[in-house]
Amino acid sequence: MTVDRLGYLGFDASDVDAWSRYANNTLGMMTAAKGKDSDRYRLDSRAWRLAVHRGEADDISYAGFEAADAAAFNSTAERLRQMGYQVTNEPDDLKADRGVIDLVSVIDPSGVRIEVYYGATELFEVPFVSPVGVSSFVTGEQGFGHIVLATPDLEKSMEFYVAGLGMELSDIIDWDLGPGGKHKLHFFNCNRRHHSLALLPAPAPKHIHHFMIESASLDDVGRAIDRMERDSRILLTFGRHTNDHMYSFYGITPSGFAVEFGCGPRDVDRSWSVVRYDSISMWGHKFISPE
Ligand SMILES: [Fe+2]
Structure with a gap:
Protein backbone atom coordinates (compact mmCIF):
# COMPACT_ATOMS: atom_id res chain seq x y z
CA MET A 1 0.00 0.00 0.00
CA THR A 2 2.03 2.89 -1.34
CA VAL A 3 1.77 6.11 -3.32
CA ASP A 4 0.97 5.54 -7.01
CA ARG A 5 2.02 8.74 -8.72
CA LEU A 6 3.23 12.32 -8.48
CA GLY A 7 -0.03 14.28 -8.54
CA TYR A 8 0.70 17.97 -8.23
CA LEU A 9 3.41 20.55 -7.54
CA GLY A 10 3.51 23.93 -5.82
CA PHE A 11 6.21 26.52 -6.46
CA ASP A 12 7.10 29.76 -4.66
CA ALA A 13 7.82 32.41 -7.28
CA SER A 14 8.92 36.03 -7.03
CA ASP A 15 7.32 36.85 -10.41
CA VAL A 16 3.95 35.11 -10.72
CA ASP A 17 3.06 37.20 -13.79
CA ALA A 18 6.13 35.94 -15.64
CA TRP A 19 5.13 32.42 -14.59
CA SER A 20 1.63 33.01 -15.94
CA ARG A 21 2.98 33.91 -19.38
CA TYR A 22 5.49 31.06 -19.22
CA ALA A 23 2.97 28.40 -18.15
CA ASN A 24 0.39 29.43 -20.78
CA ASN A 25 2.40 30.64 -23.75
CA THR A 26 5.67 28.73 -23.49
CA LEU A 27 4.73 25.42 -21.85
CA GLY A 28 1.13 25.32 -23.08
CA MET A 29 -0.58 24.75 -19.73
CA MET A 30 -4.20 25.89 -19.25
CA THR A 31 -5.04 28.37 -16.48
CA ALA A 32 -7.28 26.72 -13.88
CA ALA A 33 -7.66 29.68 -11.52
CA LYS A 34 -6.07 33.07 -10.94
CA GLY A 35 -5.88 34.25 -7.32
CA LYS A 36 -4.43 37.21 -5.47
CA ASP A 37 -1.41 35.26 -4.29
CA SER A 38 -1.39 32.15 -6.43
CA ASP A 39 -2.29 30.88 -9.87
CA ARG A 40 -3.12 27.31 -10.85
CA TYR A 41 -2.59 25.47 -14.08
CA ARG A 42 -4.00 22.33 -15.69
CA LEU A 43 -2.37 19.66 -17.83
CA ASP A 44 -5.30 17.30 -18.19
CA SER A 45 -8.72 16.45 -16.74
CA ARG A 46 -7.59 17.15 -13.18
CA ALA A 47 -8.80 20.43 -11.64
CA TRP A 48 -5.15 21.55 -11.35
CA ARG A 49 -1.61 20.17 -11.50
CA LEU A 50 0.66 23.16 -10.83
CA ALA A 51 0.20 25.98 -8.31
CA VAL A 52 2.49 29.02 -8.44
CA HIS A 53 2.43 30.98 -5.18
CA ARG A 54 3.79 34.48 -4.65
CA GLY A 55 6.96 34.09 -2.58
CA GLU A 56 10.65 34.83 -2.47
CA ALA A 57 12.16 31.34 -2.56
CA ASP A 58 11.85 30.70 -6.31
CA ASP A 59 11.91 27.01 -5.44
CA ILE A 60 9.57 24.08 -4.91
CA SER A 61 7.06 24.73 -2.14
CA TYR A 62 5.48 21.27 -2.03
CA ALA A 63 4.99 18.08 -4.02
CA GLY A 64 1.79 16.04 -3.80
CA PHE A 65 2.01 12.25 -4.07
CA GLU A 66 -1.23 10.44 -4.75
CA ALA A 67 -2.49 7.25 -3.11
CA ALA A 68 -5.18 5.24 -4.88
CA ASP A 69 -7.66 5.12 -2.00
CA ALA A 70 -8.16 5.59 1.73
CA ALA A 71 -6.44 2.30 2.62
CA ALA A 72 -3.25 3.14 0.69
CA PHE A 73 -3.33 6.71 2.01
CA ASN A 74 -3.71 5.60 5.65
CA SER A 75 -1.07 2.88 5.46
CA THR A 76 1.46 5.25 3.85
CA ALA A 77 0.86 7.89 6.55
CA GLU A 78 1.11 5.24 9.29
CA ARG A 79 4.34 3.83 7.86
CA LEU A 80 5.94 7.30 7.83
CA ARG A 81 4.87 7.84 11.45
CA GLN A 82 6.38 4.52 12.49
CA MET A 83 9.64 5.55 10.83
CA GLY A 84 9.69 8.59 13.11
CA TYR A 85 8.51 11.29 10.71
CA GLN A 86 6.15 13.96 11.95
CA VAL A 87 3.08 13.51 9.77
CA THR A 88 0.46 16.26 10.01
CA ASN A 89 -3.23 15.61 9.36
CA GLU A 90 -4.14 18.71 7.37
CA PRO A 91 -7.36 20.62 8.14
CA ASP A 92 -10.46 20.74 5.96
CA ASP A 93 -9.66 24.17 4.50
CA LEU A 94 -6.35 22.92 3.07
CA LYS A 95 -8.00 19.74 1.75
CA ALA A 96 -10.56 21.99 0.03
CA ASP A 97 -7.79 24.21 -1.31
CA ARG A 98 -6.02 21.20 -2.82
CA GLY A 99 -9.36 19.71 -3.93
CA VAL A 100 -8.68 16.32 -2.30
CA ILE A 101 -10.60 14.03 0.03
CA ASP A 102 -7.83 13.51 2.57
CA LEU A 103 -4.37 15.01 3.02
CA VAL A 104 -1.31 14.72 5.26
CA SER A 105 1.99 16.56 5.04
CA VAL A 106 5.53 15.66 6.06
CA ILE A 107 8.95 17.25 5.56
CA ASP A 108 11.36 15.01 3.65
CA PRO A 109 15.02 14.63 4.74
CA SER A 110 16.13 17.38 2.34
CA GLY A 111 13.59 19.85 3.78
CA VAL A 112 10.95 19.66 1.03
CA ARG A 113 7.29 19.59 2.06
CA ILE A 114 5.71 16.37 0.78
CA GLU A 115 1.93 16.03 0.74
CA VAL A 116 0.30 12.61 0.53
CA TYR A 117 -3.35 12.57 -0.48
CA TYR A 118 -6.13 10.61 -2.14
CA GLY A 119 -9.31 11.67 -3.91
CA ALA A 120 -8.24 14.50 -6.24
CA THR A 121 -10.82 16.52 -8.19
CA GLU A 122 -11.54 15.50 -11.79
CA LEU A 123 -13.00 18.17 -14.08
CA PHE A 124 -14.22 16.37 -17.19
CA GLU A 125 -17.02 18.94 -17.52
CA VAL A 126 -14.39 21.57 -18.38
CA PRO A 127 -12.16 20.00 -21.04
CA PHE A 128 -8.43 20.66 -20.98
CA VAL A 129 -7.47 22.91 -23.88
CA SER A 130 -3.85 23.98 -24.29
CA PRO A 131 -3.70 27.72 -25.16
CA VAL A 132 -0.87 27.06 -27.65
CA GLY A 133 -2.16 23.80 -29.06
CA VAL A 134 -0.15 21.12 -27.24
CA SER A 135 -2.05 18.02 -28.40
CA SER A 136 -2.11 16.54 -24.88
CA PHE A 137 0.11 15.86 -21.89
CA VAL A 138 0.81 12.26 -20.83
CA THR A 139 -0.49 12.00 -17.25
FE1 LIG B 1 14.29 14.87 -16.12
Missing part, protein backbone atom coordinates in the same frame (compact mmCIF):
# COMPACT_ATOMS: atom_id res chain seq x y z
CA GLY A 140 -3.27 9.65 -16.08
CA GLU A 141 -1.95 6.57 -14.34
CA GLN A 142 1.60 7.99 -14.68
CA GLY A 143 0.74 11.25 -12.93
CA PHE A 144 2.12 14.76 -13.40
CA GLY A 145 5.60 13.92 -14.68
CA HIS A 146 8.74 13.97 -12.58
CA ILE A 147 10.82 16.12 -10.25
CA VAL A 148 14.53 16.08 -9.49
CA LEU A 149 15.43 17.14 -5.96
CA ALA A 150 18.83 17.82 -4.44
CA THR A 151 19.52 16.11 -1.12
CA PRO A 152 22.39 16.45 1.35
CA ASP A 153 21.69 12.94 2.69
CA LEU A 154 20.97 10.39 -0.06
CA GLU A 155 20.59 7.46 2.33
CA LYS A 156 18.00 9.22 4.48
CA SER A 157 16.12 10.50 1.42
CA MET A 158 16.09 7.01 -0.11
CA GLU A 159 14.73 5.58 3.11
CA PHE A 160 11.96 8.20 3.06
CA TYR A 161 10.93 7.63 -0.55
CA VAL A 162 11.48 3.85 -0.78
CA ALA A 163 10.64 2.49 2.68
CA GLY A 164 8.27 5.38 3.47
CA LEU A 165 6.37 6.28 0.31
CA GLY A 166 6.96 2.86 -1.27
CA MET A 167 8.78 3.92 -4.45
CA GLU A 168 11.29 1.63 -6.21
CA LEU A 169 14.78 2.38 -7.48
CA SER A 170 14.85 2.35 -11.31
CA ASP A 171 18.55 3.00 -11.91
CA ILE A 172 21.59 5.16 -11.15
CA ILE A 173 23.54 7.50 -13.45
CA ASP A 174 27.06 8.64 -12.62
CA TRP A 175 26.65 12.18 -13.88
CA ASP A 176 30.00 13.75 -14.74
CA LEU A 177 29.77 17.52 -14.34
CA GLY A 178 33.45 18.05 -15.18
CA PRO A 179 34.83 20.56 -12.68
CA GLY A 180 31.56 20.16 -10.70
CA GLY A 181 32.54 16.56 -9.92
CA LYS A 182 30.63 13.30 -10.37
CA HIS A 183 27.19 12.83 -8.89
CA LYS A 184 25.22 9.61 -8.45
CA LEU A 185 21.76 10.51 -9.71
CA HIS A 186 19.19 8.02 -8.32
CA PHE A 187 15.87 7.52 -10.16
CA PHE A 188 12.67 6.16 -8.56
CA ASN A 189 9.39 4.84 -9.96
CA CYS A 190 5.95 4.29 -8.48
CA ASN A 191 4.12 3.34 -11.72
CA ARG A 192 5.03 2.66 -15.37
CA ARG A 193 6.73 6.04 -15.65
CA HIS A 194 10.48 5.36 -15.48
CA HIS A 195 10.88 7.93 -12.73
CA SER A 196 8.50 10.21 -10.88
CA LEU A 197 11.39 11.35 -8.70
CA ALA A 198 15.17 11.58 -9.03
CA LEU A 199 17.56 12.49 -6.23
CA LEU A 200 20.74 14.47 -6.81
CA PRO A 201 23.07 13.91 -3.83
CA ALA A 202 24.91 17.22 -4.08
CA PRO A 203 24.77 20.68 -2.56
CA ALA A 204 22.56 22.86 -4.76
CA PRO A 205 21.24 26.41 -4.66
CA LYS A 206 17.61 25.23 -4.76
CA HIS A 207 15.76 22.11 -3.56
CA ILE A 208 14.42 21.49 -7.08
CA HIS A 209 16.74 20.96 -10.04
CA HIS A 210 13.97 20.54 -12.61
CA PHE A 211 10.51 19.19 -13.23
CA MET A 212 9.38 17.30 -16.33
CA ILE A 213 6.18 17.37 -18.34
CA GLU A 214 5.56 14.82 -21.11
CA SER A 215 3.62 15.66 -24.26
CA ALA A 216 1.95 13.15 -26.54
CA SER A 217 3.94 13.81 -29.72
CA LEU A 218 7.32 14.82 -31.07
CA ASP A 219 5.66 17.76 -32.85
CA ASP A 220 4.56 19.05 -29.43
CA VAL A 221 8.21 18.99 -28.31
CA GLY A 222 9.43 20.66 -31.50
CA ARG A 223 6.89 23.47 -31.17
CA ALA A 224 7.84 23.88 -27.49
CA ILE A 225 11.47 24.32 -28.57
CA ASP A 226 10.39 27.08 -30.97
CA ARG A 227 8.38 28.83 -28.25
CA MET A 228 11.21 28.51 -25.70
CA GLU A 229 13.69 30.07 -28.16
CA ARG A 230 11.22 32.89 -28.83
CA ASP A 231 10.18 33.64 -25.22
CA SER A 232 12.89 32.41 -22.92
CA ARG A 233 16.12 30.44 -22.85
CA ILE A 234 17.03 26.84 -23.59
CA LEU A 235 19.35 25.24 -21.02
CA LEU A 236 19.98 21.86 -22.68
CA THR A 237 19.44 21.14 -26.38
CA PHE A 238 17.16 18.43 -27.74
CA GLY A 239 18.48 14.99 -26.79
CA ARG A 240 17.60 11.49 -25.64
CA HIS A 241 18.21 10.16 -22.14
CA THR A 242 20.03 6.86 -21.58
CA ASN A 243 17.74 5.58 -18.84
CA ASP A 244 14.12 6.51 -19.62
CA HIS A 245 14.83 6.97 -23.38
CA MET A 246 12.89 10.27 -23.25
CA TYR A 247 13.32 12.67 -26.18
CA SER A 248 13.47 16.08 -24.53
CA PHE A 249 15.01 19.49 -24.09
CA TYR A 250 15.38 21.71 -21.02
CA GLY A 251 14.39 25.33 -20.53
CA ILE A 252 14.91 27.85 -17.73
CA THR A 253 11.77 28.78 -15.79
CA PRO A 254 11.10 32.30 -14.46
CA SER A 255 12.26 30.97 -11.05
CA GLY A 256 15.68 29.96 -12.35
CA PHE A 257 15.31 26.21 -12.01
CA ALA A 258 14.78 24.10 -15.12
CA VAL A 259 11.89 22.42 -16.87
CA GLU A 260 12.24 19.35 -19.09
CA PHE A 261 9.72 19.03 -21.93
CA GLY A 262 9.72 15.61 -23.57
CA CYS A 263 7.95 12.75 -25.27
CA GLY A 264 8.30 9.09 -26.16
CA PRO A 265 10.00 7.48 -23.12
CA ARG A 266 10.03 3.77 -22.38
CA ASP A 267 8.10 2.32 -19.45
CA VAL A 268 9.34 0.25 -16.53
CA ASP A 269 7.63 -3.12 -16.14
CA ARG A 270 7.95 -6.24 -14.03
CA SER A 271 11.00 -7.40 -15.99
CA TRP A 272 12.94 -4.25 -15.05
CA SER A 273 16.33 -4.68 -13.36
CA VAL A 274 18.25 -1.90 -11.65
CA VAL A 275 21.19 -0.88 -13.84
CA ARG A 276 23.74 1.94 -13.94
CA TYR A 277 24.92 4.34 -16.63
CA ASP A 278 27.96 6.52 -17.22
CA SER A 279 26.07 9.20 -19.14
CA ILE A 280 22.72 10.95 -18.82
CA SER A 281 22.14 11.03 -22.58
CA MET A 282 22.62 8.89 -25.71
CA TRP A 283 22.97 12.10 -27.75
CA GLY A 284 22.13 15.79 -27.46
CA HIS A 285 21.26 17.56 -24.20
CA LYS A 286 24.20 19.91 -24.75
CA PHE A 287 24.46 22.78 -22.28
CA ILE A 288 23.87 26.23 -23.77
CA SER A 289 25.63 28.87 -21.70
CA PRO A 290 23.91 32.26 -21.34
CA GLU A 291 25.26 35.04 -23.52
Whole structure:
Protein backbone atom coordinates (compact mmCIF):
# COMPACT_ATOMS: atom_id res chain seq x y z
CA MET A 1 0.00 0.00 0.00
CA THR A 2 2.03 2.89 -1.34
CA VAL A 3 1.77 6.11 -3.32
CA ASP A 4 0.97 5.54 -7.01
CA ARG A 5 2.02 8.74 -8.72
CA LEU A 6 3.23 12.32 -8.48
CA GLY A 7 -0.03 14.28 -8.54
CA TYR A 8 0.70 17.97 -8.23
CA LEU A 9 3.41 20.55 -7.54
CA GLY A 10 3.51 23.93 -5.82
CA PHE A 11 6.21 26.52 -6.46
CA ASP A 12 7.10 29.76 -4.66
CA ALA A 13 7.82 32.41 -7.28
CA SER A 14 8.92 36.03 -7.03
CA ASP A 15 7.32 36.85 -10.41
CA VAL A 16 3.95 35.11 -10.72
CA ASP A 17 3.06 37.20 -13.79
CA ALA A 18 6.13 35.94 -15.64
CA TRP A 19 5.13 32.42 -14.59
CA SER A 20 1.63 33.01 -15.94
CA ARG A 21 2.98 33.91 -19.38
CA TYR A 22 5.49 31.06 -19.22
CA ALA A 23 2.97 28.40 -18.15
CA ASN A 24 0.39 29.43 -20.78
CA ASN A 25 2.40 30.64 -23.75
CA THR A 26 5.67 28.73 -23.49
CA LEU A 27 4.73 25.42 -21.85
CA GLY A 28 1.13 25.32 -23.08
CA MET A 29 -0.58 24.75 -19.73
CA MET A 30 -4.20 25.89 -19.25
CA THR A 31 -5.04 28.37 -16.48
CA ALA A 32 -7.28 26.72 -13.88
CA ALA A 33 -7.66 29.68 -11.52
CA LYS A 34 -6.07 33.07 -10.94
CA GLY A 35 -5.88 34.25 -7.32
CA LYS A 36 -4.43 37.21 -5.47
CA ASP A 37 -1.41 35.26 -4.29
CA SER A 38 -1.39 32.15 -6.43
CA ASP A 39 -2.29 30.88 -9.87
CA ARG A 40 -3.12 27.31 -10.85
CA TYR A 41 -2.59 25.47 -14.08
CA ARG A 42 -4.00 22.33 -15.69
CA LEU A 43 -2.37 19.66 -17.83
CA ASP A 44 -5.30 17.30 -18.19
CA SER A 45 -8.72 16.45 -16.74
CA ARG A 46 -7.59 17.15 -13.18
CA ALA A 47 -8.80 20.43 -11.64
CA TRP A 48 -5.15 21.55 -11.35
CA ARG A 49 -1.61 20.17 -11.50
CA LEU A 50 0.66 23.16 -10.83
CA ALA A 51 0.20 25.98 -8.31
CA VAL A 52 2.49 29.02 -8.44
CA HIS A 53 2.43 30.98 -5.18
CA ARG A 54 3.79 34.48 -4.65
CA GLY A 55 6.96 34.09 -2.58
CA GLU A 56 10.65 34.83 -2.47
CA ALA A 57 12.16 31.34 -2.56
CA ASP A 58 11.85 30.70 -6.31
CA ASP A 59 11.91 27.01 -5.44
CA ILE A 60 9.57 24.08 -4.91
CA SER A 61 7.06 24.73 -2.14
CA TYR A 62 5.48 21.27 -2.03
CA ALA A 63 4.99 18.08 -4.02
CA GLY A 64 1.79 16.04 -3.80
CA PHE A 65 2.01 12.25 -4.07
CA GLU A 66 -1.23 10.44 -4.75
CA ALA A 67 -2.49 7.25 -3.11
CA ALA A 68 -5.18 5.24 -4.88
CA ASP A 69 -7.66 5.12 -2.00
CA ALA A 70 -8.16 5.59 1.73
CA ALA A 71 -6.44 2.30 2.62
CA ALA A 72 -3.25 3.14 0.69
CA PHE A 73 -3.33 6.71 2.01
CA ASN A 74 -3.71 5.60 5.65
CA SER A 75 -1.07 2.88 5.46
CA THR A 76 1.46 5.25 3.85
CA ALA A 77 0.86 7.89 6.55
CA GLU A 78 1.11 5.24 9.29
CA ARG A 79 4.34 3.83 7.86
CA LEU A 80 5.94 7.30 7.83
CA ARG A 81 4.87 7.84 11.45
CA GLN A 82 6.38 4.52 12.49
CA MET A 83 9.64 5.55 10.83
CA GLY A 84 9.69 8.59 13.11
CA TYR A 85 8.51 11.29 10.71
CA GLN A 86 6.15 13.96 11.95
CA VAL A 87 3.08 13.51 9.77
CA THR A 88 0.46 16.26 10.01
CA ASN A 89 -3.23 15.61 9.36
CA GLU A 90 -4.14 18.71 7.37
CA PRO A 91 -7.36 20.62 8.14
CA ASP A 92 -10.46 20.74 5.96
CA ASP A 93 -9.66 24.17 4.50
CA LEU A 94 -6.35 22.92 3.07
CA LYS A 95 -8.00 19.74 1.75
CA ALA A 96 -10.56 21.99 0.03
CA ASP A 97 -7.79 24.21 -1.31
CA ARG A 98 -6.02 21.20 -2.82
CA GLY A 99 -9.36 19.71 -3.93
CA VAL A 100 -8.68 16.32 -2.30
CA ILE A 101 -10.60 14.03 0.03
CA ASP A 102 -7.83 13.51 2.57
CA LEU A 103 -4.37 15.01 3.02
CA VAL A 104 -1.31 14.72 5.26
CA SER A 105 1.99 16.56 5.04
CA VAL A 106 5.53 15.66 6.06
CA ILE A 107 8.95 17.25 5.56
CA ASP A 108 11.36 15.01 3.65
CA PRO A 109 15.02 14.63 4.74
CA SER A 110 16.13 17.38 2.34
CA GLY A 111 13.59 19.85 3.78
CA VAL A 112 10.95 19.66 1.03
CA ARG A 113 7.29 19.59 2.06
CA ILE A 114 5.71 16.37 0.78
CA GLU A 115 1.93 16.03 0.74
CA VAL A 116 0.30 12.61 0.53
CA TYR A 117 -3.35 12.57 -0.48
CA TYR A 118 -6.13 10.61 -2.14
CA GLY A 119 -9.31 11.67 -3.91
CA ALA A 120 -8.24 14.50 -6.24
CA THR A 121 -10.82 16.52 -8.19
CA GLU A 122 -11.54 15.50 -11.79
CA LEU A 123 -13.00 18.17 -14.08
CA PHE A 124 -14.22 16.37 -17.19
CA GLU A 125 -17.02 18.94 -17.52
CA VAL A 126 -14.39 21.57 -18.38
CA PRO A 127 -12.16 20.00 -21.04
CA PHE A 128 -8.43 20.66 -20.98
CA VAL A 129 -7.47 22.91 -23.88
CA SER A 130 -3.85 23.98 -24.29
CA PRO A 131 -3.70 27.72 -25.16
CA VAL A 132 -0.87 27.06 -27.65
CA GLY A 133 -2.16 23.80 -29.06
CA VAL A 134 -0.15 21.12 -27.24
CA SER A 135 -2.05 18.02 -28.40
CA SER A 136 -2.11 16.54 -24.88
CA PHE A 137 0.11 15.86 -21.89
CA VAL A 138 0.81 12.26 -20.83
CA THR A 139 -0.49 12.00 -17.25
CA GLY A 140 -3.27 9.65 -16.08
CA GLU A 141 -1.95 6.57 -14.34
CA GLN A 142 1.60 7.99 -14.68
CA GLY A 143 0.74 11.25 -12.93
CA PHE A 144 2.12 14.76 -13.40
CA GLY A 145 5.60 13.92 -14.68
CA HIS A 146 8.74 13.97 -12.58
CA ILE A 147 10.82 16.12 -10.25
CA VAL A 148 14.53 16.08 -9.49
CA LEU A 149 15.43 17.14 -5.96
CA ALA A 150 18.83 17.82 -4.44
CA THR A 151 19.52 16.11 -1.12
CA PRO A 152 22.39 16.45 1.35
CA ASP A 153 21.69 12.94 2.69
CA LEU A 154 20.97 10.39 -0.06
CA GLU A 155 20.59 7.46 2.33
CA LYS A 156 18.00 9.22 4.48
CA SER A 157 16.12 10.50 1.42
CA MET A 158 16.09 7.01 -0.11
CA GLU A 159 14.73 5.58 3.11
CA PHE A 160 11.96 8.20 3.06
CA TYR A 161 10.93 7.63 -0.55
CA VAL A 162 11.48 3.85 -0.78
CA ALA A 163 10.64 2.49 2.68
CA GLY A 164 8.27 5.38 3.47
CA LEU A 165 6.37 6.28 0.31
CA GLY A 166 6.96 2.86 -1.27
CA MET A 167 8.78 3.92 -4.45
CA GLU A 168 11.29 1.63 -6.21
CA LEU A 169 14.78 2.38 -7.48
CA SER A 170 14.85 2.35 -11.31
CA ASP A 171 18.55 3.00 -11.91
CA ILE A 172 21.59 5.16 -11.15
CA ILE A 173 23.54 7.50 -13.45
CA ASP A 174 27.06 8.64 -12.62
CA TRP A 175 26.65 12.18 -13.88
CA ASP A 176 30.00 13.75 -14.74
CA LEU A 177 29.77 17.52 -14.34
CA GLY A 178 33.45 18.05 -15.18
CA PRO A 179 34.83 20.56 -12.68
CA GLY A 180 31.56 20.16 -10.70
CA GLY A 181 32.54 16.56 -9.92
CA LYS A 182 30.63 13.30 -10.37
CA HIS A 183 27.19 12.83 -8.89
CA LYS A 184 25.22 9.61 -8.45
CA LEU A 185 21.76 10.51 -9.71
CA HIS A 186 19.19 8.02 -8.32
CA PHE A 187 15.87 7.52 -10.16
CA PHE A 188 12.67 6.16 -8.56
CA ASN A 189 9.39 4.84 -9.96
CA CYS A 190 5.95 4.29 -8.48
CA ASN A 191 4.12 3.34 -11.72
CA ARG A 192 5.03 2.66 -15.37
CA ARG A 193 6.73 6.04 -15.65
CA HIS A 194 10.48 5.36 -15.48
CA HIS A 195 10.88 7.93 -12.73
CA SER A 196 8.50 10.21 -10.88
CA LEU A 197 11.39 11.35 -8.70
CA ALA A 198 15.17 11.58 -9.03
CA LEU A 199 17.56 12.49 -6.23
CA LEU A 200 20.74 14.47 -6.81
CA PRO A 201 23.07 13.91 -3.83
CA ALA A 202 24.91 17.22 -4.08
CA PRO A 203 24.77 20.68 -2.56
CA ALA A 204 22.56 22.86 -4.76
CA PRO A 205 21.24 26.41 -4.66
CA LYS A 206 17.61 25.23 -4.76
CA HIS A 207 15.76 22.11 -3.56
CA ILE A 208 14.42 21.49 -7.08
CA HIS A 209 16.74 20.96 -10.04
CA HIS A 210 13.97 20.54 -12.61
CA PHE A 211 10.51 19.19 -13.23
CA MET A 212 9.38 17.30 -16.33
CA ILE A 213 6.18 17.37 -18.34
CA GLU A 214 5.56 14.82 -21.11
CA SER A 215 3.62 15.66 -24.26
CA ALA A 216 1.95 13.15 -26.54
CA SER A 217 3.94 13.81 -29.72
CA LEU A 218 7.32 14.82 -31.07
CA ASP A 219 5.66 17.76 -32.85
CA ASP A 220 4.56 19.05 -29.43
CA VAL A 221 8.21 18.99 -28.31
CA GLY A 222 9.43 20.66 -31.50
CA ARG A 223 6.89 23.47 -31.17
CA ALA A 224 7.84 23.88 -27.49
CA ILE A 225 11.47 24.32 -28.57
CA ASP A 226 10.39 27.08 -30.97
CA ARG A 227 8.38 28.83 -28.25
CA MET A 228 11.21 28.51 -25.70
CA GLU A 229 13.69 30.07 -28.16
CA ARG A 230 11.22 32.89 -28.83
CA ASP A 231 10.18 33.64 -25.22
CA SER A 232 12.89 32.41 -22.92
CA ARG A 233 16.12 30.44 -22.85
CA ILE A 234 17.03 26.84 -23.59
CA LEU A 235 19.35 25.24 -21.02
CA LEU A 236 19.98 21.86 -22.68
CA THR A 237 19.44 21.14 -26.38
CA PHE A 238 17.16 18.43 -27.74
CA GLY A 239 18.48 14.99 -26.79
CA ARG A 240 17.60 11.49 -25.64
CA HIS A 241 18.21 10.16 -22.14
CA THR A 242 20.03 6.86 -21.58
CA ASN A 243 17.74 5.58 -18.84
CA ASP A 244 14.12 6.51 -19.62
CA HIS A 245 14.83 6.97 -23.38
CA MET A 246 12.89 10.27 -23.25
CA TYR A 247 13.32 12.67 -26.18
CA SER A 248 13.47 16.08 -24.53
CA PHE A 249 15.01 19.49 -24.09
CA TYR A 250 15.38 21.71 -21.02
CA GLY A 251 14.39 25.33 -20.53
CA ILE A 252 14.91 27.85 -17.73
CA THR A 253 11.77 28.78 -15.79
CA PRO A 254 11.10 32.30 -14.46
CA SER A 255 12.26 30.97 -11.05
CA GLY A 256 15.68 29.96 -12.35
CA PHE A 257 15.31 26.21 -12.01
CA ALA A 258 14.78 24.10 -15.12
CA VAL A 259 11.89 22.42 -16.87
CA GLU A 260 12.24 19.35 -19.09
CA PHE A 261 9.72 19.03 -21.93
CA GLY A 262 9.72 15.61 -23.57
CA CYS A 263 7.95 12.75 -25.27
CA GLY A 264 8.30 9.09 -26.16
CA PRO A 265 10.00 7.48 -23.12
CA ARG A 266 10.03 3.77 -22.38
CA ASP A 267 8.10 2.32 -19.45
CA VAL A 268 9.34 0.25 -16.53
CA ASP A 269 7.63 -3.12 -16.14
CA ARG A 270 7.95 -6.24 -14.03
CA SER A 271 11.00 -7.40 -15.99
CA TRP A 272 12.94 -4.25 -15.05
CA SER A 273 16.33 -4.68 -13.36
CA VAL A 274 18.25 -1.90 -11.65
CA VAL A 275 21.19 -0.88 -13.84
CA ARG A 276 23.74 1.94 -13.94
CA TYR A 277 24.92 4.34 -16.63
CA ASP A 278 27.96 6.52 -17.22
CA SER A 279 26.07 9.20 -19.14
CA ILE A 280 22.72 10.95 -18.82
CA SER A 281 22.14 11.03 -22.58
CA MET A 282 22.62 8.89 -25.71
CA TRP A 283 22.97 12.10 -27.75
CA GLY A 284 22.13 15.79 -27.46
CA HIS A 285 21.26 17.56 -24.20
CA LYS A 286 24.20 19.91 -24.75
CA PHE A 287 24.46 22.78 -22.28
CA ILE A 288 23.87 26.23 -23.77
CA SER A 289 25.63 28.87 -21.70
CA PRO A 290 23.91 32.26 -21.34
CA GLU A 291 25.26 35.04 -23.52
FE1 LIG B 1 14.29 14.87 -16.12
